[in-house]
Amino acid sequence: MEAIGVLMAGPMSPYLEKELDKRFKLFRFWNFPQKTEFLKENSNSIRAVVGYTTAGADAQLIDSLPGLEIVASYSVGLDKIDLEKCKEKGIRVTNTPDVLTEDVADLAIGLILATLRKMCECDRYVRSGLWKKGDFRLTTKFSGKSVGIIGLGRIGSAIAKRAEAFGCPISYFTRSEKPDSEYKYYPNVIDLASNCQILIVACPLTSETCHIINREVINALGPKGILINIGRGPHVDEPELVSALVEGRLGGAGLDVFEHEPEVPEQLFGLDNVVLLPHVGSATVETRNAMADLVIGNLEAHFLKKPLLTPVV
Amino acid sequence: MEAIGVLMTFPISTYLEQELDKRFKLFRYWKFPLKIEFLRENSSSIRAIVGTGRVGGGADTELINSLPRLEIVASHSVGLDKIDLVKCKEKGIRVTYTPDVLTEEVADLAIGLILSTLRRICECDRYLRSGLWKKGAFKLTTKFSGKSVGIVGLGRIGSAIAKRAEAFGCPISYYSRSEKSDSKYKYYPNVIDLASNSQILIVACPLNDETHHIINREVISALGPKGVLINIGRGPLVDEPELVSALVEGRLGGAGLDVFEHEPRVPGQLFGLDNVVLLPHVGTATMETRKAMADLVIGNLEAHFLNRPLLTPVV
Numbered sequence: 168m169e170a171i172g173v174l175m176a177g178p179m180s181p182y183l184e185k186e187l188d189k190r191f192k193l194f195r196f197w198n199f200p201q202k203t204e205f206l207k208e209n210s211n212s213i214r215a216v217v218g219y220t221t222a223g224a225d226a227q228l229i230d231s232l233p234g235l236e237i238v239a240s241y242s243v244g245l246d247k248i249d250l251e252k253c254k255e256k257g258i259r260v261t262n263t264p265d266v267l268t269e270d271v272a273d274l275a276i277g278l279i280l281a282t283l284r285k286m287c288e289c290d291r292y293v294r295s296g297l298w299k300k301g302d303f304r305l306t307t308k309f310s311g312k313s314v315g316i317i318g319l320g321r322i323g324s325a326i327a328k329r330a331e332a333f334g335c336p337i338s339y340f341t342r343s344e345k346p347d348s349e350y351k352y353y354p355n356v357i358d359l360a361s362n363c364q365i366l367i368v369a370c371p372l373t374s375e376t377c378h379i380i381n382r383e384v385i386n387a388l389g390p391k392g393i394l395i396n397i398g399r400g401p402h403v404d405e406p407e408l409v410s411a412l413v414e415g416r417l418g419g420a421g422l423d424v425f426e427h428e429p430e431v432p433e434q435l436f437g438l439d440n441v442v443l444l445p446h447v448g449s450a451t452v453e454t455r456n457a458m459a460d461l462v463i464g465n466l467e468a469h470f471l472k473k474p475l476l477t478p479v480v
Numbered sequence: 481m482e483a484i485g486v487l488m489t490f491p492i493s494t495y496l497e498q499e500l501d502k503r504f505k506l507f508r509y510w511k512f513p514l515k516i517e518f519l520r521e522n523s524s525s526i527r528a529i530v531g532t533g534r535v536g537g538g539a540d541t542e543l544i545n546s547l548p549r550l551e552i553v554a555s556h557s558v559g560l561d562k563i564d565l566v567k568c569k570e571k572g573i574r575v576t577y578t579p580d581v582l583t584e585e586v587a588d589l590a591i592g593l594i595l596s597t598l599r600r601i602c603e604c605d606r607y608l609r610s611g612l613w614k615k616g617a618f619k620l621t622t623k624f625s626g627k628s629v630g631i632v633g634l635g636r637i638g639s640a641i642a643k644r645a646e647a648f649g650c651p652i653s654y655y656s657r658s659e660k661s662d663s664k665y666k667y668y669p670n671v672i673d674l675a676s677n678s679q680i681l682i683v684a685c686p687l688n689d690e691t692h693h694i695i696n697r698e699v700i701s702a703l704g705p706k707g708v709l710i711n712i713g714r715g716p717l718v719d720e721p722e723l724v725s726a727l728v729e730g731r732l733g734g735a736g737l738d739v740f741e742h743e744p745r746v747p748g749q750l751f752g753l754d755n756v757v758l759l760p761h762v763g764t765a766t767m768e769t770r771k772a773m774a775d776l777v778i779g780n781l782e783a784h785f786l787n788r789p790l791l792t793p794v795v
Contacts, residue, residue: 269625273648277601280592284766287602289759294751298744298760302492308766310584332647333588429613436609444604445613451599451623 171470172212174232179219179241183459187217190463196222206231215239215466220446221428223247229256237469239462242449243267243321245479246372246399253480260480261465264321266457267449272325274448275367275397278421279330281442282393283309283365288439310334315363317356317379318370318398319345326367338363341370356380360387365395372399380404385411393419397448400426409434412441423448484785485525487547490537492556496774500530503778519546528781531555531562533714534761535743538562544573552784554777557764558582558636560794561687561714568795575795576780579636581772582764587640589763590682590712593736594645596757597708598624598680603754625649630678632671632694633685633713634660641682653677656685671695675702680710687714695719700726708734712763715741724749727756738763 173191175184187193194213199205214234216224219241226249229235237259238248245262253260281287285306292303314335316323327337327350338351340359345352353359356379360366366388370376380394380403388394394417396403405426411417412435419440425431428446435441449455464476486504488497500506507526512518526547529539532555539553541564552574553563560577568575596602600621607618629650631638642652642665653666655674660667668674671694675681681703685691695709695718703709709732711718720741726732727750734755740746743761750756764770779791 269649270623273595273624274599277592277595277599280588281596281601281605284589284592284762286592286596286757286759287605289762290596290602290757291606293746293758293760298746303760303762303765305765305767305770306762308585308768309588329644329647332644334584431608431613442601442605443608444601445608445618447599447604447618447621450618450620452620453623455620 170212171214172209172234173215173217173466174213176216176218176222176224179217179221180455180459182456183217183241183462186459186463187466190467191215210234215469217241217462217466218247220244220247224253225249226252229253229258237261237466239465239469241458241462244371244399246401250480258480259469259475259478261462261475261477262479263458263461264477266461267454268321268325270451270454271322271397271448272329274423274444275322275326275369275395276329278395278397278423278442278444279365279367279393280309282395282419282421282440283307283312285439287442312364313338313362315339315353315359315366316350317341317359317366317368319348319350320369320371322397323367323369326369335365356384357387360384360392363388364391365393367395368398368402370398370402372401377401378404380408382407382411385417388417390415391418393417393421395421397423400424400428405432412438483525484527485522486528486530486781487526488530489539489543490532490534492532492534492537493770493774495771496530496556496777499774499778500781503782504528523547524549527551528784529553530777530781531557533557533559533562535562535715539568540564541567544568544571552576552781554780554784556773556777559686559714561716565795573795574784574790574793576777576784576790576792577794578773578776579792581776582769583636583640585766585769586637586712586763587644589738589759590637590641590684590710591644593710593712593738593757593759594680594682594708595624597710597734597736597755598622598627600754602757627679628653628677630654630668630674630681631665632656632674632681632683632717634663634665635684635686637712638682638684641684650680657690671699672702675699675707678703679706680708682710683713683717685713685717687717692716693719695723697722697726700732703732705730706733708732708736710736712738715739715743720747727753 171191174194210232213232214236216238224238229252240262243262243264310333314330316339319339319341340353409432421442423444484504487507489509531538544567555577558579625648629645631654634654634656655668655671724747736757738759
């Protein structure tokens with residue numbers, strides 16, 4: 168399969184690069200500053216695109232690759248892929264569900280604990296020698312607080328299962344109520360936010376869910392409420408979030424994603440009620456290997472005319 | 481009850497101080513640099529000690545002996561290692577503590593320590609705030625879900641930790657002085673075997689003569705370069721110099737520590753490591769839990785001085 172051209176959208180994984188290199192003619196898109204020229208010269212040989220959270224296959228790229236047969240995303244999120252265009256042109260799309268569910272759910276709980284118990288502040292406090300001067304101030308308990316989850320898919324359900332072990336009553340919002348769910352359903356996000364102390368964003372990013380966390384939702388969550396975002400940055404109206412935190416209208420936030428990664432609003436750096444992570448939801452050795460293996464597996468299946476492992480389209 | 485003298489050993493809680501002040505003649509021990517003189521002047525009016533689990537905050541033999549009218553020690557903690565229980569029994573002094581109200585809090589922190597140690601949450605937060613994300617991604621860390629968890633001590637706190645870790649798909653095993661017949665978890669008859677068979681080892685047992693340095697060089701070696709130690713018990717449960725050299729030399733994979741042998745002193749060699757999380761003994765330090773603990777201390781003292789049954793007696 169060495170003659171098959173595969174375009175890798177970004178430097179997402181040295182392990183995946185190596186594995187793609189062994190099997191295909193790999194083009195590292197980020198190594199070509201002149202994208203238009205690169206595409207003019209090589210587009211005919213490119214039959215697959217490997218995308219990820221930062222860059223996938225938008226309409227423009229798809230149009231410039233006449234030989235494109237499959238987009239294999241190194242992510243479960245599909246917001247960087249023009250699915251409509253792929254369907255239209257008969258281009259297959261795969262993603263990496265399930266293998267990263269636990270890691271992302273783990274991080275959501277880690278963000279809740281780090282935010283409520285101010286763990287990073289406490290660690291800084293010890294390392295700076297301040298403990299010798301006196302105790303750190305009191306924080307607030309996690310166990311038993313009401314948790315609201317937006318999106319009760321694989322990740323949302325895994326978060327709920329974990330939060331239940333902490334005695335947290337769980338409620339959720341999704342496009343339609345899940346009849347076999349044991350959790351309380353709210354038909355809109357504002358009602359969910361009004362009735363929980365910890366609100367977690369765990370839904371896909373689409374045109375409907377962009378800025379699903381807006382000023383009204385933030386106000387409903389309130390000065391004692393905590394927002395946790397392990398979805399996508401654009402789920403949240405970031406300037407509104409920042410001003411709510413700075414003004415104390417929102418109690419705190421644990422964020423793994425931002426609207427313009429890797430840029431993060433600097434007004435957040437001075438706050439002690441936020442935890443800011445550089446999009447590490449699935450960033451463990453175990454999970455990233457599993458994701459890479461799934462990308463390779465899907466590509467091999469496609470080019471060997473076998474059923475795709477995790478097709479979306 | 482204002483004439484009853486109560487000695488508070490450590491400034492653990494302004495709320496507790498306030499409530500004690502309202503009801504008793506409160507002496508704040510930490511405000512008197514000359515302890516011997518203070519005791520000489522005031523010992524005959526002190527009938528109760530309010531102790532804590534913090535270093536210097538207890539009721540040791542010396543203090544008990546210098547308070548001839550001491551009737552009760554009400555500890556603002558569930559740990560009793562700072563109290564000379566034998567001497568109290570001998571002298572008919574009652575002892576109370578604060579079990580149950582702090583169980584969830586401490587168990588929550590244990591899970592928080594596991595996640596922040598394995599997933600490097602504090603390092604990641606520092607990385608982002610220092611602007612390094614613009615230069616490249618943080619390195620890959622290691623997964624929590626599914627890792628084997630070993631708990632030393634399966635009491636209230638150990639069980640609460642186990643319940644939470646189960647939700648992360650972790651197989652649970654434990655060591656305690658004797659096997660718990662109704663436990664569904666796997667029992668190991670000694671700590672070394674437990675450490676050899678766990679990826680995450682959590683210390684959740686009381687501190688006493690038998691458990692002092694229960695985590696020693698052999699246990700640390702058995703846990704190994706991929707193992708993580710979590711201590712939410714007491715500092716002296718761990719041989720701290722051994723722990724530090726194991727971490728610095730890479731013989732232990734990482735550690736999440738809320739307690740240290742000589743609090744608030746923490747070994748400086750730990751500050752340069754990115755595989756440790758260091759917390760200033762905050763296991764119970766939330767507003768909700770500290771209020772509940774203080775209310776229990778007050779409740780026990782009131783019960784005692786009103787000749788009613790103690791709420792949470794130990795002795």
